[in-house]
Amino acid sequence: MFTTTLLDWFALNGRDLPWRHTQDPYAIWLSEVILQQTRIQQGTDYWLRFMQRWPRVEDLAAATEDEVLREWQGLGYYSRARNLHTAARQILARGGFPTTLEGIKQLKGVGDYTAAAIGSIAFGLPAAVVDGNVYRLLARHYGIDTPINTTHGKAEFTELAQSLLPADQPAAFNQAMMDFGAIQCTPTSPKCVVCPLQESCEALRTGRIGELPVKERKLKIQTVRLTYIYIRCNSKTAIRRRPAGGIWQGLWEPFNAADSLPSWGQGATLLRHGVKHVLTHRILLADFYLLEVQDPPTLPDDYIWVDEGDLDRYAFPRLIQILFEAL
Numbered sequence: 001m002f003t004t005t006l007l008d009w010f011a012l013n014g015r016d017l018p019w020r021h022t023q024d025p026y027a028i029w030l031s032e033v034i035l036q037q038t039r040i041q042q043g044t045d046y047w048l049r050f051m052q053r054w055p056r057v058e059d060l061a062a063a064t065e066d067e068v069l070r071e072w073q074g075l076g077y078y079s080r081a082r083n084l085h086t087a088a089r090q091i092l093a094r095g096g097f098p099t100t101l102e103g104i105k106q107l108k109g110v111g112d113y114t115a116a117a118i119g120s121i122a123f124g125l126p127a128a129v130v131d132g133n134v135y136r137l138l139a140r141h142y143g144i145d146t147p148i149n150t151t152h153g154k155a156e157f158t159e160l161a162q163s164l165l166p167a168d169q170p171a172a173f174n175q176a177m178m179d180f181g182a183i184q185c186t187p188t189s190p191k192c193v194v195c196p197l198q199e200s201c202e203a204l205r206t207g208r209i210g211e212l213p214v215k216e217r218k219l220k221i222q223t224v225r226l227t228y229i230y231i232r233c234n235s236k237t238a239i240r241r242r243p244a245g246g247i248w249q250g251l252w253e254p255f256n257a258a259d260s261l262p263s264w265g266q267g268a269t270l271l272r273h274g275v276k277h278v279l280t281h282r283i284l285l286a287d288f289y290l291l292e293v294q295d296p297p298t299l300p301d302d303y304i305w306v307d308e309g310d311l312d313r314y315a316f317p318r319l320i321q322i323l324f325e326a327l
Contacts, residue, residue, distance in 0.1 A: 003164050005196050010176030025097040025122035026057040032114045033084050037077050046075060061088040069250060069315035078251055083109025099123050120170035128161035129174040133181025139213035143202030147216040226286040227257040228323060229265050233296045240303045252314040264297040271326040277319040288323040
């Protein structure tokens with residue numbers, strides 16, 4: 001009943017998305033990576049640009065990491081872009097896109113969900129996807145209060161989704177689950193009055209729509225203060241590539257003074273104060289200064305001097321872009 005109703009709804013209400021008009025695993029994989037932590041409308045624009053610039057996985061593999069990061073700029077979670085680039089080279093090295101779930105999971109940055117999405121849509125593999133939309137739909141419909149961010153909860157929901165999957169229509173079923181959660185069974189104000197599953201929905205029957213799904217609170221938010229100095233010296237400025245192991249790995253930034261100005265920066269002009277930028281695990285508060293000098297100050301070895309007119313060749317985090325707007 002659940003599966004049939006869902007597929008019937010999808011046939012009439014499924015979203016018309018450009019990557020759904022192809023079975024090219026590269027195009028499907030690219031869409032899945034971009035849409036992690038990204039809204040459909042914004043993600044679609046990026047997908048179209050990527051496909052226009054790098055229409056084949058071989059093209060993406062041939063790009064430099066800087067080029068990929070620059071194209072990704074504004075999407076955030078830049079590890080996705082680095083993993084995407086690495087995986088493209090993995091695919092090229094192995095002679096083509098893997099066609100099994102295990103093979104797909106071996107690609108850098110690809111987990112169970114992404115592998116199931118690519119495998120089912122591109123190759124018809126009977127693997128159920130479980131993402132936020134699926135958790136919400138199944139938790140509400142079946143009245144499941146197991147926390148979705150626990151090992152037991154993930155296993156329970158994956159097993160249930162797999163049991164509902166029709167082996168002959170895995171792509172349609174997975175896309176139906178995602179679309180139903182995004183359009184019908186939304187996080188807030190779900191359309192219960194016109195829901196085709198209302199008669200069998202346990203959360204609706206018991207008045208627990210707003211309580212499900214359950215998620216254990218584990219996230220501790222850290223506040224980080226940053227002080228940046230834009231050094232202008234003879235139409236050049238100093239930037240460095242962010243090191244591995246922290247936020248924005250591989251992206252560029254102007255001089256990072258941690259949380260206080262160095263002695264040579266005391267004459268800098270404050271352009272922006274306390275700019276707030278919220279990430280998943282951190283709240284960043286940044287001050288931004290402009291220092292105009294005739295002689296370049298002595299900086300750590302990882303900084304390079306570049307022409308100001310060439311800054312658009314480098315990939316910067318969104319926060320830095322916001323700060324640059326003050327210039």
